[in-house]
Amino acid sequence: MRYTYYILMILMMFACGGNDSAIQKANMLSQEIGKRFAPDGREAIYTTSFSMSSNGSLVVSGETSLPKAKLALFSSLEELNVHLVDSLVMLPEDKMGNKIWGLINLSVVNLRSHPKHSAELVSQAIMGTPVKVLNKKNSWYQIQTPDKYIAWVDEAALNLRTKEEMMDWRNAKRVVFIPHFQVAKDEKGQETITDIVAGSILEVQKENSKYLLLNLPDKREIRLNKSDCMDFDLWKSKEIKEPAILTQLAKEFMGRPYLWGGTSSKGVDCSGFVKSVYFMNGIVLARDASLQFLHGDTISPEQGFRDLSEGDLVFFGRKATENKKQRVTHVGMYIKDGEFIHSSGRVKINSFDPEAENYSNYRTVTWLGGRRVLNRLGEEGIVRVSEHPWY
Known part of the structure; x- marks a missing residue:
């Protein structure tokens, strides 16, 4: 209206x-x-x-x-x-033909603001991520990731697919790689083929009691231990019965370096960190902190941190004044007892409690409130992988 x-x-x-x-x-x-x-x-x-x-x-x-x-x-x-x-x-332009979909072909690829390597690193995508291809300039493709984020990637990072080929991929037997990082070798376990990070999605070619032979998006083959992989259909359907599972995974990132634009287990920025924690539990969050701030149930600063629950996102930045609008610049995840975990220099834990040794006055005075996303699963910006049509 x-x-x-x-x-x-x-x-x-x-x-x-x-x-x-x-x-x-x-x-x-x-x-x-x-x-x-x-x-x-x-x-x-x-x-x-x-x-x-x-x-x-x-x-x-x-x-x-x-x-x-x-x-x-x-x-x-x-x-x-x-x-x-x-x-x-x-978009996609007609010149793209029928290959307007793709899969990320490398362990972690850098997404740029413009089609050149010197452009700002705005995000990353990991192997096996499905993307929509919107445009091409020289050797660069403009893509959209499952969280709707739009950026540019060089052609080596992408395996182009038709709509039908993507459907075949969705119907194939797939697994998700669980450990944070590993070097993957060939079928005989001798030659190194690639590195691989948590959350990578791979097609199963064959298996035995101990190993899986997997296809990368460009059909290179790697061998991984079965114990390091989880069936994709089981993984995407699992429920977060207790938010403590989020805390447990988040703490495994402790000490990991801050990386502007980072969204992988190799390095993360603040929103990439909470996004990675939730994705490994089958949930796709919006990409940036200011976008994540738009989704979920609101816990206002006036309510105080004691109204926060484990797994809530906590946001920081510039508060609104008469002359300036509020600006979200940072995000973390609440644990409990006043503590939150976030990527700032490195992944670490700070507290809202002035009596705590890890109290952060800076974060406390710039706190803009929280967002409870576990109550809003399936809504815009908080999408289950099991309900996302691209997967």
């Missing part, structure tokens, strides 16, 4: 001001649609521009990854009563 109201107000405003151009009207309409469908550019692509052709047509250019946004835009622009020329690219 609010969206419809804004559109009507824009049209009425420009109906009374005949001197304003169709381009100005179109830009305002597009901005409102962008706010509705693509409020955060990290999770959706929606860029538009407008120009008038020589014959008076309104040319709509740009690109989007959201079919519904494009449909809403052109529906709104029809109210301007001008001829429309559709030059808005729908």
